[in-house]
Amino acid sequence: MRVHKKKSLRIVEGDLTPMIDMTFQLIAFFMLVINFSDAEQDQRIKLPASELATPPTAPYEQPLTIHLMKSGTFVFGGNELKGLDSLQSALLRETQIIHRHTSKKVADVTVIIRADKDAKTGLVQEIIQICQNLHFERFALRGKQSDKLTLGGD
Amino acid sequence: MKIRHTDHREEIKLEMTPMIDIVFQLLVFFVFTFKIILPEGDFNIRMPAASASQSSQPSETPLMKVRLRAAGDGSLSRVQLGDLAFDGKTPFYQLQSHIRGLIDDSAGPGSSEQEVELDCDYNLKYRYTINALTAITGYVDESGQQHKLIEKVRFAPVTKP
Numbered sequence: 391m392r393v394h395k396k397k398s399l400r401i402v403e404g405d406l407t408p409m410i411d412m413t414f415q416l417i418a419f420f421m422l423v424i425n426f427s428d429a430e431q432d433q434r435i436k437l438p439a440s441e442l443a444t445p446p447t448a449p450y451e452q453p454l455t456i457h458l459m460k461s462g463t464f465v466f467g468g469n470e471l472k473g474l475d476s477l478q479s480a481l482l483r484e485t486q487i488i489h490r491h492t493s494k495k496v497a498d499v500t501v502i503i504r505a506d507k508d509a510k511t512g513l514v515q516e517i518i519q520i521c522q523n524l525h526f527e528r529f530a531l532r533g534k535q536s537d538k539l540t541l542g543g544d
Numbered sequence: 545m546k547i548r549h550t551d552h553r554e555e556i557k558l559e560m561t562p563m564i565d566i567v568f569q570l571l572v573f574f575v576f577t578f579k580i581i582l583p584e585g586d587f588n589i590r591m592p593a594a595s596a597s598q599s600s601q602p603s604e605t606p607l608m609k610v611r612l613r614a615a616g617d618g619s620l621s622r623v624q625l626g627d628l629a630f631d632g633k634t635p636f637y638q639l640q641s642h643i644r645g646l647i648d649d650s651a652g653p654g655s656s657e658q659e660v661e662l663d664c665d666y667n668l669k670y671r672y673t674i675n676a677l678t679a680i681t682g683y684v685d686e687s688g689q690q691h692k693l694i695e696k697v698r699f700a701p702v703t704k705p
Contacts, residue, residue, distance in 0.1 A: 402554045407562045414566050418573070431584075438674040441684045443585030458670075502586070510618065511673045512666030515702040522593040530586035533674050541679055542634035 431504075432457045432465055438507035439540050443533035450500040450530070452492075454484060456517055458505035464517075474513075478520050485524050500528040587677050591698050608660045609700075610639070612676055614668035623676070640679035640693075647693050663700035 435457055456477070457465035464471040467484075471477045485496050501521050505514050518529060613622040623635040630638040647658060660680050664673050682692045 402556060404556055405559070407559050410563045411566055414570055418570060421574075437584060438671040440585070440587075440674050440678045442678050442682050442690060443587065443674075444690070445583060445585050446588075497592070500588075505670045507669065507671035507674070508618070509670045510666060511612075511664040511668040511670050512702055512704065514670055514673070515664070515666075515699050518591060518699060519702060522591065525593070527590055527592045529589045529591055531589065531674065531677065532584055532586055535583040535585045539684065541636040541640060541675060 432459075434459055435504055435506045436460075436508070437504065437532060437534040439536040440533040441536050441539055443535050445535070446530070450502070451494070451498075453500045453502050453530070454481075454526075455502040455504060458503065458509045458513055458517065460506040460508045462510065462513060474516055474520065477517070478524075481520060481524055496525045497527040499526060500530050501526050502530045502532055504532045587674070587681065587697075589697055608658060608694075610660055610662050610676060610680065612662070612664040612668055612672055614665035614672075616667075618667045618669040620668065620672045636675045636679040639676070640683055643680060643693055644683065657696075658694050659696040659698065660694050661698055661700050666703060666705050 455466075459465065464474075464477045466477060466480050469480070471480060488494060488496055488499060501517075503514060503517055514531075521529070609624075609626060611622070611624040612620065613624070615621040620635070623630040623639055625639060625642060628642070630636075630642070632638065662673065662676060662680075664676075677697060680694050680697055682690055684690055
């Protein structure tokens with residue numbers, strides 16, 4: 391008997407589309423979730439520029455960041471605070487947390503002050519004074535790095 | 545028996561359209577959510593409360609006082625180092641040059657024990673305070689290298705207008 395072999399002319403199609411879709415969705419998910427730096431920034435604040443403003447060589451250990459907007463509004467811990475009194479109470483709560491839940495001293499905590507270039511210097515000084523009253527000692531006045539010399543001259 | 549060779553010309557088709565669609569969607573997403581994060585840096589100041597700092601031994605070198613006076617709109621009106629006033633278009637550059645003349649920074653960074661007190665008007669725009677800090681704490685030379693001048697800087701007590 392003669393055996394007829396069936397011709398297998400079927401098109402083998404490797405459907406890669408769902409795999410690529412899934413891969414891209416995973417990439418998007420991880421890119422949203424991942425946070426490379428824990429630097430607290432606020433786009434509403436335009437920092438003053440300085441050629442000497444250098445990024446810290448080592449990251450601060452659990453720093454506190456206080457933002458000061460041009461309008462005089464403070465931003466601390468994601469909350470907008472309208473007056474110095476509310477900032478003081480927020481900082482007081484923070485010091486209590488430091489005392490209760492960490493072994494660190496308040497004097498070792500760095501307070502990062504991100505003030506707008508057009509904010510009043512007096513308000514920055516008042517922030518520092520409030521922090522000093524709560525026994526903070528280390529301050530980092532944040533500025534924007536500049537490649538150009540900001541003081542003029544030759 | 546005659547063996548026939550079957551024709552195995554398999555055609556692999558890749559559907560590119562859905563992939564391109566999703567790539568464009570991702571592209572649009574990232575374009576809309578992209579934020580330019582500018583490099584930021586710090587001026588580190590160690591400033592304990594007045595009572596704590598007074599208990600420490602007084603420094604032998606006299607305290608330099610830099611005064612920044614503001615006009616009504618918060619702009620800078622005058623820069624003074626002690627009784628010496630710096631005028632013109634580049635007062636901070638003049639202040640820096642003067643401090644460089646006073647401080648011998650040839651011994652290396654942090655060699656100066658000098659302390660500066662910044663006395664700024666309440667309404668002064670913060671950018672001028674940072675300019676003053678830049679002038680006091682260091683300079684960048686022609687090769688782009690940073691040199692430190694005075695590291696001990698503190699603020700004078702706040703005087704409300």
